[in-house]
Amino acid sequence: MNALQVQQLKQFKHDITRFMMMYKFALDALETKIEILKEEFQLLHDYNPIEHTKSRLKSPESIMKKLMRKGGDFSFHSIKYHIQDIAGLRITCSFRSDIYRIVDMLGNQRDLTVIQVKDYIKHPKPNGYQSLHLLLEVPVFMSDREERVCVEVQIRTIAMDFWASLEHKIFYKYNEDVPSRLLLELKEAADSAAALDRQMERLHREIEELKEERAGHGEDDVQQIVINNQQFALPSVLLELIGETAAGERSK
Numbered sequence: 001m002n003a004l005q006v007q008q009l010k011q012f013k014h015d016i017t018r019f020m021m022m023y024k025f026a027l028d029a030l031e032t033k034i035e036i037l038k039e040e041f042q043l044l045h046d047y048n049p050i051e052h053t054k055s056r057l058k059s060p061e062s063i064m065k066k067l068m069r070k071g072g073d074f075s076f077h078s079i080k081y082h083i084q085d086i087a088g089l090r091i092t093c094s095f096r097s098d099i100y101r102i103v104d105m106l107g108n109q110r111d112l113t114v115i116q117v118k119d120y121i122k123h124p125k126p127n128g129y130q131s132l133h134l135l136l137e138v139p140v141f142m143s144d145r146e147e148r149v150c151v152e153v154q155i156r157t158i159a160m161d162f163w164a165s166l167e168h169k170i171f172y173k174y175n176e177d178v179p180s181r182l183l184l185e186l187k188e189a190a191d192s193a194a195a196l197d198r199q200m201e202r203l204h205r206e207i208e209e210l211k212e213e214r215a216g217h218g219e220d221d222v223q224q225i226v227i228n229n230q231q232f233a234l235p236s237v238l239l240e241l242i243g244e245t246a247a248g249e250r251s252k
């Protein structure tokens with residue numbers, strides 16, 4: 001390799017790193033948003049709709065393979081235009097209703113743009129795959145410019161995730177040529193996972209109703225608040241003040 005080629009290679013390495021960093025920053029920004037939603041939801045509803053999140057950047061090799069499939073030219077502009085899942089975030093929830101709650105919460109954020117929604121829960125793929133896919137445009141503020149970066153968000157329940165990861169493994173093990181007996185069993189397993197999700201959702205609703213009933217009877221511990229996993233007792237002076245106000249109200 002001559003000096004010019006080494007120089008060109010260095011420049012390319014620098015450019016591709018900068019390009020990929022943009023997607024990493026978009027994922028960081030989105031993960032922070034999810035973290036805030038999670039904590040706020042826990043505080044308001046005493047319940048966490050998000051089990052866990054996992055992010056990934058597509059490897060340069062997979063990006064190139066996909067670009068060739070899509071027939072785009074080899075420029076950063078073309079990659080950004082054609083490959084919309086360079087940055088991917090997977091959110092796993094306990095219940096189906098949580099998925100639509102998260103979609104609404106993200107859709108309501110003014111700096112995010114929802115480009116596309118693919119609902120494979122209402123319309124599962126023929127193989128049984130279920131998940132909700134969102135394409136979001138996330139603003140990334142850098143030292144010299146602002147970029148709008150596309151992130152693919154997959155939102156699914158634990159049962160859907162269990163199924164998808166097994167199906168993915170089987171698909172790769174058989175080099176995409178899965179025996180029909182296994183395909184049939186996978187479809188049955190997807191149906192069982194969907195039935196389990198429905199049953200868990202029903203149970204969850206019943207438990208929530210019981211919790212509300214209990215709260216209505218004042219059985220919850222109302223003398224403390226929990227923030228950042230820390231418990232704080234309400235100041236006694238405040239409790240006394242509330243007590244006095246209540247006594248005053250009663251004697252009116």
Ligand code: 0O2
Pocket residue numbers: 085088118125127129133163164165167168
């Ligand atoms: P990876 O490694 O997960 O990123 P497109 O992305 O537009 O070319 P498509 O099929 O229109 O292709 O996109 P779609 O339907 O939104 O699905 C994209 C991603 O969803 C896939 O990414 C998988 O992660 C997941 N997915 C979709 N269908 C299935 C399925 O039948 N089984 C499983 N296990 N996952 C699925 P990639 O790029 O395939 O891979």
